[in-house]
Amino acid sequence: MKTDKILVTRSSMPSYEEFIEMIKPLWETRWLTNMGVYHEELENRLREKLEVPCLSLMVNGHMALELAIQALNLPEGGEVITTPFTFISTTHAIVRNRLNPVFCDIKPDDYTIDEEKLEELITDRTVAVVPVHVYGNICNVERIREIADRHGLKVIYDACHAFGESYKGQGVGCFGDVSVFSFHATKVYHTMEGGAVAFADEKLYEKLYNLKNFGIQGEELVTDVGANAKMNEFAAIMGLCNLSNIDQNIALRKERAELYCKLLNHVPGLKLPDFGRQNISYNYGYFPVLFADRESRDRVYDNLRKENIYTRKYFYPLTAEAECYRGKYSLANLQNAKQISERVLVLPLYPELDYDVIEHITGAVKRYLAS
Ligand code: T4K
DSSP states (O other): OOOOOBOSOOOOOOOHHHHHHHHTHHHHHOOOSSSOHHHHHHHHHHHHHHTOSEEEEESSHHHHHHHHHHHTTOOTTOEEEEOSSSOHHHHHHHHTTTOEEEEOOBOTTTOSBOHHHHGGGOOTTEEEEEOBOGGGOOOOHHHHHHHHHHHTOEEEEEOTTOTTOEETTEEGGGSSSEEEEEOOTTSSSOOSSOEEEEESOTHHHHHHHHHTBTTEEETTEEOSOOOBOOOOHHHHHHHHHHHTTHHHHHHHHHHHHHHHHHHHTTOTTEEOOOTTOTTEEOOOOOEEEEESSHHHHHHHHHHHHHTTBOOBOTTOSOGGGSGGGTTTSOOTTOHHHHHHHHHEEEEOOOTTOOHHHHHHHHHHHHHHHHO
């Protein structure tokens, strides 16, 4: 389908020939899902790529998060401190595990959970922390570990935006008790739909294997109230193919992010993402810009749409403000999160985005900002 719309992202694809060649054996074997050979191969390859000790593939990032939380056996009704500045999945995964989210504010510089405000939210009911490496900005993993250890809390990182990133040379999936990745079609690396849980505790592998396969241990033995969260073989093959272009795609994203920074540098009323943060190797998944106020953000968003440029307000509203959570959880002391979600806009960014399109987008942003 030919479209002249400029969307916030566009799925990267392997070559058609490579994918077709890879899926051919499935017509012979007819083994399409339930932990097939490509599932196993992809788990091994991703463990190496992400430099994590253990990894369990899942059908998508959301189920990876939901089952990762379930696997940790947290007591029902426990409180889980998390960020409201994220995709709705993060909060849903906590609530669907019959746990209570307690929302913590974020930092104005990188939009991750404010670790200095986290501790004051801890009560005797707190059982875990679910921070998010939002836009690929890595949380203060050292301080969070230290606080969590002191209070005996589990740490579950939502690393859905951080595929392939590292902090101080260590794969981002190595932090916390578990880290969860999304391989959705809109992500830097994808398997169409898919996700994974990374962890160090080997015992979790079998637990997650069970949970993603209905809790079935054998033909006559069901030990856990599991779900169906298995990645199928077509998705695993897409993942294997996409591993061969991931480094190049990240390099192409980096070039485009740098062009955005050059063209929007010093524009009054606009704050750009800082990809120069020490010790982080970025994947350039998103290009979020922060406006001075909500009015200018919305004006630019609306006018760009009229020009067929579809930016996104990731993440507005806050998850805590979602219709389904209205009146249920405290929105106190979320000033930064609230302000940022009202002023942020994510600009289109993907490896194939043409340079002249970026010039067109930035020209329009500047024009509507000044209008
Ligand atoms: N935690 C966090 C922090 C997350 O950001 C996410 C997902 C999750 C957990 C859960 O992981 P998953 O269960 O999804 O694996 C999109 C994605 O669907 C979602 O994966 C992602 N975060 C979220 C931030 O963005 P929408 O509702 O904005 O998607 P949609 O359909 O509007 O697509 C956005 C643009 O992407 C389209 O304008 C064009 C492009 N696109 C979309 C699709 C579906 C493609 O190029 N190809 C495609 O197949 O949620």
